[in-house]
Amino acid sequence: MTDDDLRRLRHEQGNIRDAYGLWGTDDLTAGCRAGAAVAGFGGDPGTLDDIAANLAEVRRIAGRAADIVAGLRDRGVAVGWAGDTQVEAAEAVEALHSGIHGLLDTLGSVPGRVRAYAMVIERWRTADLAAADALLDVAANAARMTTLGHLPDPSTYDAERMSALHQRAVRAIDDRVAGHRAVTEAGRDLASHLRDQAAQARGRRLAGAPLSALDAVVLTEAGSDWRSADLGVLTPAQAERAAAALTGLGDADRRAMLVLLRAAASPEQRAYLMKALAAGYPVGEVAAFDSLIAAHGDDGPWLAARLGPFDLDSGPAPAAGPGWSQGQLPTCVAASTVAARAAVDPIYALRLTTGGRPDDPAHDNPAAFRERWRAEQLQVYDDGRDLLQKIRGSDGMTSGQSTAIANEQIGAHTGATYRNVPVDSMDGRSDLLPRIEAAVDDGFPVPVTTRNEEAAHQMMIIGHQGDELQIYNPWGYTFWVSADAFTEGDIGHGDAGLPGMPVSVRLPERTG
Numbered sequence: 001m002t003d004d005d006l007r008r009l010r011h012e013q014g015n016i017r018d019a020y021g022l023w024g025t026d027d028l029t030a031g032c033r034a035g036a037a038v039a040g041f042g043g044d045p046g047t048l049d050d051i052a053a054n055l056a057e058v059r060r061i062a063g064r065a066a067d068i069v070a071g072l073r074d075r076g077v078a079v080g081w082a083g084d085t086q087v088e089a090a091e092a093v094e095a096l097h098s099g100i101h102g103l104l105d106t107l108g109s110v111p112g113r114v115r116a117y118a119m120v121i122e123r124w125r126t127a128d129l130a131a132a133d134a135l136l137d138v139a140a141n142a143a144r145m146t147t148l149g150h151l152p153d154p155s156t157y158d159a160e161r162m163s164a165l166h167q168r169a170v171r172a173i174d175d176r177v178a179g180h181r182a183v184t185e186a187g188r189d190l191a192s193h194l195r196d197q198a199a200q201a202r203g204r205r206l207a208g209a210p211l212s213a214l215d216a217v218v219l220t221e222a223g224s225d226w227r228s229a230d231l232g233v234l235t236p237a238q239a240e241r242a243a244a245a246l247t248g249l250g251d252a253d254r255r256a257m258l259v260l261l262r263a264a265a266s267p268e269q270r271a272y273l274m275k276a277l278a279a280g281y282p283v284g285e286v287a288a289f290d291s292l293i294a295a296h297g298d299d300g301p302w303l304a305a306r307l308g309p310f311d312l313d314s315g316p317a318p319a320a321g322p323g324w325s326q327g328q329l330p331t332c333v334a335a336s337t338v339a340a341r342a343a344v345d346p347i348y349a350l351r352l353t354t355g356g357r358p359d360d361p362a363h364d365n366p367a368a369f370r371e372r373w374r375a376e377q378l379q380v381y382d383d384g385r386d387l388l389q390k391i392r393g394s395d396g397m398t399s400g401q402s403t404a405i406a407n408e409q410i411g412a413h414t415g416a417t418y419r420n421v422p423v424d425s426m427d428g429r430s431d432l433l434p435r436i437e438a439a440v441d442d443g444f445p446v447p448v449t450t451r452n453e454e455a456a457h458q459m460m461i462i463g464h465q466g467d468e469l470q471i472y473n474p475w476g477y478t479f480w481v482s483a484d485a486f487t488e489g490d491i492g493h494g495d496a497g498l499p500g501m502p503v504s505v506r507l508p509e510r511t512g
Contacts, residue, residue: 005038006180007427012038013173020166022157025145028169032139035173036132041121041183048118052111059107113193120186124179131179134172138165188434189467192483195434195441196465233271234278235443237510238344241278241415253283260290265297272307272346279345279413289347292358306353306364307346309339310462310478323370325476326377330395333402333447334381335474336460338373340445341409343462348413352376380405399449399504402458406447406506416444416508423502430487432505437464437483439508445472447506450491452499459491461505473498 012035019027142165145157234242249257257277264270272293276286296302309324326335342349350356352372355363362368384397384405397405399420406418423429439446446461448471463470468480471491475498481491492500 036135131175269297
């Protein structure tokens with residue numbers, strides 16, 4: 001079953017409802033045949049129940065591992081070092097503790113979700129088959145009242161019988177639409193939940209790097225908290241790019257990078273170094289970046305405040321850092337893009353927040369940051385607009401210009417290529433939603449253009465948890481809206497002055 005199947009059923013639902021009376025016999029026949037021809041839904045409830053049982057068993061085994069690690073953590077471990085980056089033993093135990101608890105949380109809800117999906121399929125499958133059979137039967141009976149291929153046959157037409165056939169067909173097609181909608185929505189909910197949980201299974205993302213398994217766990221768990229939705233410093237996509245970049249280094253650069261990682265004062269500092277590598281910087285620039293943050297390497301809040309405006313795909317309700325607002329400038333496209341780049345590129349973020357001179361009072365202060373932030377968004381805005389816009393004095397940027405600067409500012413540091421995708425209907429937004437969720441789950445910001453009767457605006461979708469999307473508004477804050485709000489066409493968050501109808505998104509596709 002596909003989204004196209006549901007669209008076909010809805011189309012035939014309209015045709016069947018309009019096919020009544022003497023001149024409706026042929027249309028009713030055709031609509032019922034087409035409605036019956038749409039495939040049913042796949043999925044075997046028994047197999048899904050087996051999968052749920054296997055997942056529950058995996059969680060039971062993970063629970064035993066958690067008890068062992070918890071015992072180690074409670075007793076404490078002697079000072080020691082392990083792994084290619086020489087992580088401290090206590091760090092390793094803490095990371096394992098966080099990782100296993102994250103796995104337990106992930107697996108805790110999945111078996112029930114799979115069983116619920118199986119129940120939806122089981123509930124609707126029999127009804128759907130019966131409805132399809134009913135449509136075929138109506139089609140056969142209506143055809144007997146049709147002659148010459150498509151004209152009503154007065155000799156066999158029976159108004160009362162036609163009315164009964166029409167009512168039966170409407171009930172049958174309504175049942176098929178309801179069943180397919182229910183199974184589609186249940187499948188989307190399950191897929192969304194599984195993607196959400198998969199984003200938390202992070203250790204495998206560094207599996208290709210020339211690091212020990214212990215290093216991979218410590219790095220990917222850096223900054224995460226199993227008690228919340230905070231997924232840590234490295235997004236899944238960044239972890240994959242960091243692993244690929246580390247693997248692709250020459251011997252000398254790899255040794256130099258490992259020296260930096262070993263000397264780091266905390267897992268968070270190591271993770272930011274890997275994040276810089278993932279953003280495409282050579283080892284020499286990563287080393288220069290490390291020299292600027294090393295004095296605060298064990299200060300997580302200091303690092304977070306200066307190396308990004310917000311955590312991508314974090315929750316439950318963080319706000320953008322102080323000053324990350326476009327102010328009164330017509331620069332929503334540029335401002336949201338600059339902030340998104342800062343979220344994926346810690347070297348760029350440090351330049352914005354400190355001018356590249358952390359701890360220098362003349363540069364590392366809120367007022368100086370605001371001036372740099374203002375200048376940077378104006379530079380990106382000015383460079384991204386064409387001569388005609390400047391001559392006319394018109395404000396704003398087009399979706400095409402937004403796509404271009406997203407590729408220049410974000411895509412160049414994430415390995416993604418952005419393309420503009422217009423959306424003008426509820427079905428279009430519904431179809432696009434899973435791709436948006438998958439993108440932000442991996443750590444790719446998604447620019448979204450919204451409109452109201454008076455204006456257009458660009459915001460940035462930066463997170464996804466459960467059935468909610470996290471959005472950065474360049475007016476200086478982040479907020480959460482339901483996925484249903486996006487589908488229904490209003491992500492204004494109750495703010496009458498905020499254009500809320502999504503009309504296009506810039507969707508990222510991995511290219512490297």
